[in-house]
Amino acid sequence: MFFHILKRDLKRKKTMNIILLLFIMLATMFLASSVNNLVAVSGAIDKFMEMSKVPDFFTIALSEGTKDEIESFIEGNEHVTEYEVVSGFLLVNEQITVVECQQEPDRTQYERTNTLTVQTCPENFMKIFPMEGEEISLKSGEIAFPKIEADNNNLQVGDKIRIKVGEVEQEFTIKVIVKDAVFGTSYMGFKRVFISEEDFAKYEEQENQVYVNTYNVNMNDEETFKKEWQECNFTVISTVEGKATVSMCYVMDMLIAAILIIVSVCLILIAFLVLRFTIVFTLQEDYKEIGIMKAIGIKDRGIKGLYLVKYLALSVVGALVGLVLSFPFGDMLLEIVIVNIKVDKAEQNFLTNIICAVFIVFIVLLFCYSSTNSLKKFSAMDAIRSGSNGERFKAKNHVKLWKRKRMKLYFYLALNDILSSMKRFGILAVTFCLDTMLILLPLSAANTLKDDSIINSFSLCQSDVYIDNSKLEQYVSDKDVSGLLKDLEDMEHVLEENGMQAKAGADVGYMITCYSGNPEERYTYYIFQAVGNWERHYTLLEGREPELENEIIITDKTAKELGVDIGDSIFFVMSDGPEEFIITGTYQSLMNMGQGFRVSRSANLDLENIAGILCQQVEVEDLEPEEAYLKIKEVFPDYKVLNTREFCAKIIGSVIDQIDIMMLCITVIVLIINSLITVLMMKTIMTKERGDIALLKSVGFDNRSVKAWQIARILIILAVAIVAGTVLSNVLAPYIITPIFGMMGADQIKLIMNPLEAYVLYPLLLLVVTGVSAFFCAGGVKKVDLREINTME
């Protein structure tokens, strides 16, 4: 008898049971894939560092001059447990050309945005991983490319490039695109491509080639080693102390991972909300039958058992299907979003998904148990009366129709329903609100990164154009600032001859060891100095710009690290001893993980410590930036002339593209979720409202009007949810998104929200897609038979 009732129930209430099954499936899929992704992403960077064997310390230096000194220091240091020296040669633009590019057949020029070295595949430290597959083995004529460099040049597997060094010129086919843990991020201005040992040996024989060595060191006492290293004051290109610093280079990827975590948390919330709604709703639908069972003498325990078995069967089937779907869904999210880091696929955390699926079954049964538990309180008659005990209630409708002289009827009905059943529709509103936040929170991060004003957070000043001149590297390697100044002046003259009154400038970077109070505690920082005729002003958090030669401004993050403030002194270790600088202000920077200083234009720094020149900047009088940009492009066809947007994209790297892809992915997911939930909720509610629909049709409402009522209800909820989601996103973004930028070095960044995108485009997209789903679902009103009105309760 028990199973007969169950069988009939499953068969007869097909629609509701299918809806419940679908929601259980969705909940399992969201929960399992989200938890899996949380596990995969949260430890992914550390795991990636471990897998690629990032050393405790590494430094990059020109081979010429320093090799022996550094090597003997490392070899003789008692704290070093393991080390290796990896050799590579630098490539300048003329030495590398594109031979075959599938995505851009006309491309011949290689766009080098970073210092590029060629070396063999690493074996002991700083290992690389293929984007797909497990192993990398290169034969002669084959080359492995890091993803970031390949993307910059639209190169892919199978494309060909040519490398010419001295007399040796060879064509290489890209065999594999790799993830390079240490140098694979846009933060590292140093990139590596890999060739076979055989090919590397051919180039090694060439003279006049600039070689750089990477010294990878593991040690047992990091503090002492670092202190001893600082004291030696070697001239190096770059030094990275510890895995934590390399991990920090993944801040942009962490931004993406953090957004994925936000997405996952929202999906989990949505899963539970819809699940609870559906279970409570389906059980309410069954009140009458429960009452009848009570009336004929079936005990509460028996009734509860019946429903528990039913929900167990549904949840097991739903959870199983959801579990299977969670793997491709989770992997899809991870693959689209996490590009630079090697993360475990969902299958590798199989157990997590199973635990989530079991948890869903448990939750369904718990909801069912607690809902059926309340039936104890009801008599058979109460249950038959759908949970009401016959008492007369206070009027529920809050909006009086007759008082609304102009309100459209369908709109009124929809609004009144929502106000009368806040609990039921509230769940839908919260779900839509979460969906809106799912879009707007990442969007605020994306908009902020894409806004031109972000340049101010990179310790730079906004200008009309930014010129990437191949000579800049030469100035750095020759320690030739006067050459740079002359170049800037020449540039101004050429522009004047072409009818433009322009000022040019550049920011020269120095790597200098410094200390604040205790001379024993030394750190190496990147220090910027503005050069050229262009007088520019930087955005400060506090204080004023450095004017005198011993004045300096410090990043907020470095000030906190060193425990200094405005008015305090910082000592730079120069070749002729320490030199004191007074802090006049603080600023924030996304450069170098928020660390660094900026000195005045008149400060005298050791040219030996020059580490880089970011770019040349030009500001033209009486011309709009876009006009200046186009004109300068014409005047200097051989230079790489960029506007603010292009320059930001260059320094932020592929993250902007990744964020765009992630936004697209999140938008598609949100739209699918919105549509699915709209359809399922509408089906659920329409099943309960068949009587109301039949009544309206019987009194002469045509299908179109009834449909309009059903659709309006969803759209009103969505509109309110969008407004609430937008307000909440704006309120919460400083607490959720700003700290992510804070990790990157700018914790007082002003978040930007593009009003057109955030307040028009995305809400419109949500309204249209959800409205279309509601429209198709509302088509079900046609099927409601008017005669059903007499069989309704």
Place this chain on the structure above:
Amino acid sequence: MNCLKVKDLCKTYIVNKRQNNVLRNVNLEVQEGEMAAIMGPSGSGKSTLLYAVSGMDSITSGKVDFFGKDISNLKPEEMSHLRLNEMGFIFQQMYMLKNLSIFDNIVLPAYQSKEGKESRQEINERAKELMHKLGISDIAENDVNEVSGGQLQRACICRSLINRPKMIFADEPTGALNQQNSKEVMKELNRINVEGTTIMLVTHDMKVAAKSDRVLYIEDGNIKGEYKLGKYTADEDIRERERKLSNWLGEMEW
């Protein structure tokens, strides 16, 4: 004048892949201003006939003329328009939208109708007048759950009258009411009928049927006979009408 003319009406359902004839070649006419009751045993097709002739349900074959217009093949929207503006419906279950007050439920069809040029203010006035006539003015702002069955059914009558329909179709209008409420509702229906609205109702209740002008007896989907009682007036002895009707139904073997 005939306001409803039904010719060779058939209605077939398919149950378990078998044809099931519910109505077989039904022919009937209802005069304007008449109150016609349909009686018959359970499952005889009374309600099906009411829904079929009022356009609430599709028909398998035959023809239904409503005030000279063939409504058997109207499009759903045309049928909705007709139901909204020219027909009124009263159901056994006194179904109303639970989220609306009684007054709002009553004015709902009038607000929906685009036929009249009345303002919402005028509609409200008419609804108040109707409620006053039916003695339920005091429950206007009440919730559906707050009133008795009799009050609710009278509110349903108000709703059915709000668009000044040419004809009212009532399916067991007193079926869910106690005797007192049933009496009150029938009193109102009689009054409306006297005022000129044609009524066709389905009932099991002899007392209800006895107040109608004519009773049609249906069995196995076919009208077996009709009995004319004539217009009921308040001073007439209802028991006498009931007795006559009872005798006739006895002849019909019910």
